[in-house]
Amino acid sequence: MFGCLVAGRLVQTDAVQVAPDKFVFNLPDYENVNHVVVFMLGTMPFPAGMGGAVYFAFPDPVSGSSVWQLLGFVTNDKPSAIFKISGLKTGEGGAHPFGMMASASPSVAQVGVSVESLDQLAQQIPVTSAAVSTVDSFLQFTQKMLDSLYNFASSFAVSQAQMNPHPTETFIPSSCILKWYENFQRRMAQNPNFWKN
Incomplete structure (x- = not known):
């Protein structure tokens, strides 16, 4: 049985x-x-x-x-x-x-x-x-990776007043990273395999 x-x-x-x-x-x-x-x-x-x-x-x-x-x-x-x-x-x-x-x-x-x-x-x-997690392990990994990238990049954030000129450095506004993060999460929620295209 x-x-x-x-x-x-x-x-x-x-x-x-x-x-x-x-x-x-x-x-x-x-x-x-x-x-x-x-x-x-x-x-x-x-x-x-x-x-x-x-x-x-x-x-x-x-x-x-x-x-x-x-x-x-x-x-x-x-x-x-x-x-x-x-x-x-x-x-x-x-x-x-x-x-x-x-x-x-x-x-x-x-x-x-x-x-x-x-x-x-x-x-x-x-x-x-x-109980076994119902969240797909790939989705769980992707979410943790997104969180890690955003947290890591945010740890270097400084205001414009705190910036020191570094001619060899390129600065990316943290709002760009946040926008990418939110877009990636939205696309993952709609289609977890979108990145394969």
């Missing part, structure tokens, strides 16, 4: 069913994983009014049990989701439906899917650091 994917690894479709409505994937070498994708295989939909809460569990080396954190959910209308697990904190967990399951090993984390009603899913609050 479910699959789990980590970049650079084979797709896992071998979830262990630990209860009639609970499924678990083992995630070895989890310290080197940034994101995990959980998806429905398309072979069987959720029953009407149901969905899957997706959890991540760190192995607790002291107790041997797992510390579970809610990442988000998948449903028939949203059959896949990407979660960032690299920013999660070990030892910080919350209420979860997986009981006192023992971790497979100290180097193996677990991804769990709990089939629950859509009403229950709507009331749950996932860990905020697990």
Whole structure:
């Protein structure tokens, strides 16, 4: 019913069913994983009014049990989701439906899917650091680059009264940089690929 994917690894479709409505994937070498994708295989939909809460569990080396954190959910209308697990904190967990399951090993984390009603899913609050940014990384880079250029150029700004004559220097009014900055932002918002033309 479910699959789990980590970049650079084979797709896992071998979830262990630990209860009639609970499924678990083992995630070895989890310290080197940034994101995990959980998806429905398309072979069987959720029953009407149901969905899957997706959890991540760190192995607790002291107790041997797992510390579970809610990442988000998948449903028939949203059959896949990407979660960032690299920013999660070990030892910080919350209420979860997986009981006192023992971790497979100290180097193996677990991804769990709990089939629950859509009403229950709507009331749950996932860990905020697990949400993957919806902003395209290229757009995010471009925005940071624009900010950096404008801030850097502005740090050299002087008024006309403060200017010292430098015959070899060319001075550009900061209003020109600001105008370029605003135009570039506007064009990026209209068409992120405008620069390819």
